[in-house]
Amino acid sequence: MLEVKNIYKTFNPGTVNEKTALRGVSLTLNDGDFVTVIGGNGAGKSTLLNAVAGVWPVDSGSISIGGVDVTHLPEHKRARHIGRVFQDPMMGTAATMQIEENMALAARRGRGRTLRRGITRDERDHYREMLKILDLGLEDRLTSKVGLLSGGQRQALTLLMATLRKPQLLLLDEHTAALDPKTAAKVLDATERIVQKDHLTTLMITHNMKDAIVHGNRLIMMYEGNIALDISGEDKKKLTVEQLLAKFGQATGSDEADDKLLLG
Amino acid sequence: MMNFIGALPGAISQGLIWGIMAIGVYITYKILDIADLTVDGSFCTGGAVFVVLFGKGVNIWLALLAALLAGMLTGLATGLLHTVCGIPAILAGILTQLGLWSINLAVMGMTSNVAINLLDKENMERLLVCSRFLRNYALYRHPIFVAGLFTAGLIAILYWFFGTELGASLRATGTNQHMARAQGINTQYNKVLGLVISNGLVALSGALLSQYQGFADASMGKGAIVIGLAAVIIGEVLFSRLFQNFALKLLGVSLGGVVYYVVIQAVVSFSNINANYLKLISAAIVAVFLTVPYWQEKYFSKTVKPARKGGSNNA
Numbered sequence: 001m002l003e004v005k006n007i008y009k010t011f012n013p014g015t016v017n018e019k020t021a022l023r024g025v026s027l028t029l030n031d032g033d034f035v036t037v038i039g040g041n042g043a044g045k046s047t048l049l050n051a052v053a054g055v056w057p058v059d060s061g062s063i064s065i066g067g068v069d070v071t072h073l074p075e076h077k078r079a080r081h082i083g084r085v086f087q088d089p090m091m092g093t094a095a096t097m098q099i100e101e102n103m104a105l106a107a108r109r110g111r112g113r114t115l116r117r118g119i120t121r122d123e124r125d126h127y128r129e130m131l132k133i134l135d136l137g138l139e140d141r142l143t144s145k146v147g148l149l150s151g152g153q154r155q156a157l158t159l160l161m162a163t164l165r166k167p168q169l170l171l172l173d174e175h176t177a178a179l180d181p182k183t184a185a186k187v188l189d190a191t192e193r194i195v196q197k198d199h200l201t202t203l204m205i206t207h208n209m210k211d212a213i214v215h216g217n218r219l220i221m222m223y224e225g226n227i228a229l230d231i232s233g234e235d236k237k238k239l240t241v242e243q244l245l246a247k248f249g250q251a252t253g254s255d256e257a258d259d260k261l262l263l264g
Numbered sequence: 265m266m267n268f269i270g271a272l273p274g275a276i277s278q279g280l281i282w283g284i285m286a287i288g289v290y291i292t293y294k295i296l297d298i299a300d301l302t303v304d305g306s307f308c309t310g311g312a313v314f315v316v317l318f319g320k321g322v323n324i325w326l327a328l329l330a331a332l333l334a335g336m337l338t339g340l341a342t343g344l345l346h347t348v349c350g351i352p353a354i355l356a357g358i359l360t361q362l363g364l365w366s367i368n369l370a371v372m373g374m375t376s377n378v379a380i381n382l383l384d385k386e387n388m389e390r391l392l393v394c395s396r397f398l399r400n401y402a403l404y405r406h407p408i409f410v411a412g413l414f415t416a417g418l419i420a421i422l423y424w425f426f427g428t429e430l431g432a433s434l435r436a437t438g439t440n441q442h443m444a445r446a447q448g449i450n451t452q453y454n455k456v457l458g459l460v461i462s463n464g465l466v467a468l469s470g471a472l473l474s475q476y477q478g479f480a481d482a483s484m485g486k487g488a489i490v491i492g493l494a495a496v497i498i499g500e501v502l503f504s505r506l507f508q509n510f511a512l513k514l515l516g517v518s519l520g521g522v523v524y525y526v527v528i529q530a531v532v533s534f535s536n537i538n539a540n541y542l543k544l545i546s547a548a549i550v551a552v553f554l555t556v557p558y559w560q561e562k563y564f565s566k567t568v569k570p571a572r573k574g575g576s577n578n579a
Binding site: 053077079090091092094095097101114116117119161162 | 428430433435445448451
């Protein structure tokens with residue numbers, strides 16, 4: 001479904017702030033893969049997701065989604081294939097617009113925006129039903145401004161919006177990191193349900209090793225701009241945090257993993 | 265006092281006409297979150313194109329349409345400078361505005377002022393709004409009525425537009441570009457579109473004002489952005505609690521323009537102030553109104569934080 005081939009990205013080239021964030025990353029996701037991504041700060045996790053999403057062009061390499069080469073497509077055109085939830089709960093929704101308006105915008109992802117009504121009556125009923133799934137009481141607040149919602153509610157709404165039209169690829173960038181533990185668990189739970197229900201091909205960054213082990217059928221660990229570990233199948237199911245740390249040490253020859261990952 | 269009351273209908277008419285420009289400013293400043301300085305130039309572009317075409321005997325509606333389209337072109341210029349050339353929006357607006365100074369003069373045949381021939385009675389009768397219609401004319405020709413009708417019509421069209429898929433995507437672009445792009449919205453295109461619509465309205469307003477006053481002048485748009493902002497802010501301060509609906513918000517902006525002109529008229533009527541100081545007063549008013557919400561936020565909203573002290577009962 002997703003094929004990343006040998007991509008490189010350097011920020012601020014030629015300046016004192018030069019940073020090579022991706023060093024020849026290659027990654028292939030099969031249809032229905034739910035991949036969790038872990039790694040310390042600066043390992044390149046978010047950079048990888050942003051590269052796939054098309055926030056900026058990569059320096060070299062290629063990216064294709066569902067067989068379509070999207071390497072040179074701008075962000076808004078790639079959105080046709082991709083659903084996204086950001087780390088910052090403020091980023092995924094339009095605060096000054098109503099809940100239903102936000103959902104209506106998401107329902108039209110990947111289609112032309114015409115002069116037809118921005119939202120129809122049928123849609124409203126549909127959205128109300130979908131919001132019930134979240135179990136946050138949002139179904140009674142369709143016309144509330146999103147800016148009035150809590151971070152957790154906004155994040156859950158963003159998740160719903162990202163999957164309203166079934167995306168070929170779902171990108172979750174530490175989408176529970178900014179939430180309190182209880183809300184984070186709730187949003188993660190909703191994530192699991194939605195991904196399972198629609199068999200979504202998913203790439204989920206998390207800072208929590210346990211979450212990375214519990215969720216998904218495959219786990220990759222990034223280190224210094226590349227993929228250091230790629231564990232799937234039975235190995236993934238039996239994985240423990242200790243094993244993960246040991247494997248990471250073997251793969252990179254570094255024992256940084258403990259503090260960087262557990263704290264990070 | 266009688267002086268003021270006598271001048272009131274004129275002030276209200278002008279306020280309504282400027283209010284249309286203010287609605288244009290609202291689209292860029294409030295909806296798109298861009299301070300667009302093109303308007304100081306495009307306002308005059310509208311007036312100049314209209315007066316010149318009208319003087320050549322062109323049908324008044326065609327002349328108005330031409331003014332609208334000319335204004336849209338100025339918005340397109342700023343939009344392309346901003347999106348394609350990557351120039352910051354404020355600077356892009358300033359560049360267009362500066363360039364328009366020459367273009368406006370060229371449109372007017374390299375003179376700074378072109379008048380409509382009001383001595384020719386038949387010619388004057390062709391106008392839609394004119395300060396001469398304030399007295400001794402049928403009610404339906406009164407400038408307040410005509411300008412009000414224009415305003416109502418434009419608000420209706422904008423209300424419809426911003427409710428469409430495209431209009432909603434434009435609002436999303438102004439609110440949150442990350443979200444907009446993630447939902448497949450072409451934010452660059454939308455910014456250009458917003459600037460085009462906005463400056464079209466501004467030019468239309470300029471065309472109406474030049475009718476009202478009977479001439480177009482190269483400096484008629486000077487400080488227009490400030491008047492527009494004043495109307496937007498006054499409308500917001502006075503009517504924001506009352507007007508929640510989008511159409512009513514636009515109406516609030518238009519009424520903000522009226523209030524602005526009535527206040528200016530009051531200043532002129534009740535004091536001996538030199539009219540050349542009006543721009544200074546306008547600038548000061550807008551500065552104050554922009555400062556107040558910022559200071560309120562910064563210095564008077566600390567009551568929220570101490571509540572967290574003493575545990576997490578509310579967490």
